[in-house]
Amino acid sequence: MEQFPGKERALGMYQKMFLIRTYEERIYYLFLEGIMPGTIHQSHGEEACAVGMLYDLRPDDWMASTHRPAGHDLAKGVSVRAMMCEMFGKAEGCCGGHGGAMHTGDIRVGAIPANAIVGGNLPIAAGIGLAFQMQKKDNVCVCFFGDGASNEGSYHETMNAAGLWKLPVVFVCENNLYSATTSIKLTCVLENVAADRAAVYGIPSEVVDGNDVLAVNAAAGRAIARARSGGGPTILELKTYRHGGHSRNDACGYRPKEEEAYWFARDPVHRFRARILEEGAATEEELVQLEEAVQAEVEEAVEYAKAAPFPPNESALEHVFWKEES
C-alpha cells in the first residue's frame, strides 16, 4: 500500500474528487429536470483516475481528454463556472458555447479541447509530446482514453511511434469494462486491453486499481517522472467503473447487478474518505465542512450558468479560422 500523504495533500485530492462527484451528480439532475441541452457522458465513479493522474501535473503540462472529460478538466484546473456555463451553451462557457459537453477544456491550464472521436486524441497527444521534445522542454502530456479506444487504428499507430521516438506522453487507459454498452470482453481477447499491448511497442506499462487514488497517483508519479526525464512514454491501465450509463438515458441494462454491486462497494470517493478518517488525517467535521464548501461552489456555478446569457447568434460564425485577436 502506498504511503499515506500529509493532511494538506490528502484533503487536496479529496476536495478534487468530491468536486467531480458533486459536479457530475448535479449535472445528472439538471439533465433529468430537462433544462440542460445536449447529451452527457459522465465520469462519476472514475474520480480517482482523474485526480490521481493530474494532481501533480504542472499547469504548463498538457492533458488530452475524451468524450467523458468533466473529471479530467476539473482535476486539471478548468473553472467549475466555465464548465457549467459550457454545459448550458452559454457565452461564458470555457469554449464560448462552441464546444459543449464533449469538448470542454481551457488551454490556459493545459487542458486541450476534449475529443469526442474515440482514439482521436492519441496521435494528437503524440504530436504534443513531439513538440515538447523538439522544443527541449521538460513538459509532459497526459492522454486519457477508454478501453474501447485500444481497438482503434489510431492507438496502434500512436503507440508504435511514441515508443520509437520516446515521446514524453503518459497514456492512460481508463478501463471501465464497457465501450458504450458493449463489454470489452466481447471485442478484445486480452484481459488488460491497453497494458497487454504496450510491450510490443517497447513501452512500459502498469495495471493499477483505478478506484484507489493513491495507487493511481503513485503510478502517475513514476510515469510522469519517466516522461519528464526523457525516458519516454508509459501506458497505465486503470481499472475502474462508471457509476452512470455511457450517456444520457442509459440505464445500464447490460451490466450484471453483481458486477455493479462489486464496483459500487469500491466507490473511489467513499474509499478515500474512509481512509482519511482511518489515518486520522482529518476529522468528520473537517470533511463535512470541505464537502459543504464544494457543494456551495457547484450550486453557485449552476445558478450562475442558468442566469448567464447565451452567446450572440453571430458568434456561431467566428473562429472557423484563427485570428490574432482571438
Add this chain to the structure above:
Amino acid sequence: MAVLSIAEALKRAIQEEMRADPTVFVMGEDEDIPGGMGGAFTVTKGLADEFGFERVINTPISEILIAGACVGAAMAGMRPVADLQYGDFLFCMMDQLVNQAAKMCYMSNGQVKVPMVMRAPCGATNRGAQHAQSLESYFTHVPGLKVICPSTAYDAKGMMKQAIRDDNPVLVFEHKLLYGGNRKEAGQLNAVGEVPEEDYTVPFGKAAVRRAGGDITIVANLLMCYKALEAAEVLEREGIHCEVIDPRSLVPFDYETVLASLEKTGKLMIVHEDHYNCGWGAQLASYVAEQAITLLDAPVVRIATPDVPIPFSPPLERFVIPSAERIAQAARELAKL
C-alpha cells in the same frame, strides 16, 4: 532570379522557412532517407543534410499518426509540414484532418490554433485508381481547412511559404505531372519558371489570369490550367479568344476575378481533373448562377473527369482525363452560343 522546377521551388520555400523559423519541421514517409527519393517526388531531398533528422522526421507508414502528430505539434507551438507521398492517402487520415485539425480552433472558441501544412501530390499518372485522384474538392467542403493548388514554380514557392506561415491547417495539392523533379513521369509538362531568390509570398484567395481574352472565360487549376492554355492557343488561331484563369487557391476562392472576366466574356467554362459530380467547378457554377447569372450569355460548361475511378491502361486514362482537344471542342460549341 533562378529557373526552377515546381519540386525545386517547393523545396526552396520549405528550406527558407526552416532557416527563418525554428518551429518549422518536415515529417512524413521516406523523407530524405539516404539513398531514397526525398518523399515520393524529390521535394524533401537534401533537407536533412542541412537540418538533420530532428527536423526532417521519418515516420512509420501511419497516416493517422502523421496527421494527428501535426495537429498536436501545431497546437503546441510548432509548424509541421507533412508529406503524403500520394494524396490518395489522405483518406487514411480523414478523422485527423476533418474532425480534429479543421475543428480545434472553432470548438475551443479560438483558444488554440493549428498551423500545419499537408502536402498532397495528386493527379492521374498511369498508376491506377489509388494513386491517381484529384482530391481537392473534398476538402473545400470542410470549414476550417484552407485548400491551395499552385501550378507554377513562382506560385509553388510563394504559396508554400504563405501556407507555412498561415495559422490554420492548409492542404497543398501538387500535381505529379507538374513537379519537373528528377523523377520522370510519362506525360509530364515542363512547368519550370523563374523564381525570385528573395523572400516573397503569394496570398491565398487571389486568382491569376494566365491569358487574357474576351470571348470565353476558362477557369482551370493545376494540370488543367496548362491544358486550357494549350486549347486557348489553338482557339486563338480560329478567332476564339479565351481568358484563362488559374484560381490557385480553392479555399479561399477568388470569385471576384471570375466575375470580372465574365463581365467581358459572358461565357464560363470550368475545367478540373477532379470528378464531375460536386467537383469544385459545381460550386463555382452555382455561385455564378446565384450571384451573377445576368452576366452569362450561355449555359456554364463544365469539363471534368467523368465519375469513374481512374483506370490504369494509358489509353483509358487519357480517355477520361480532360484533354486540350476536349476543352477546345467544347469551347468551339460554347463560342457559337
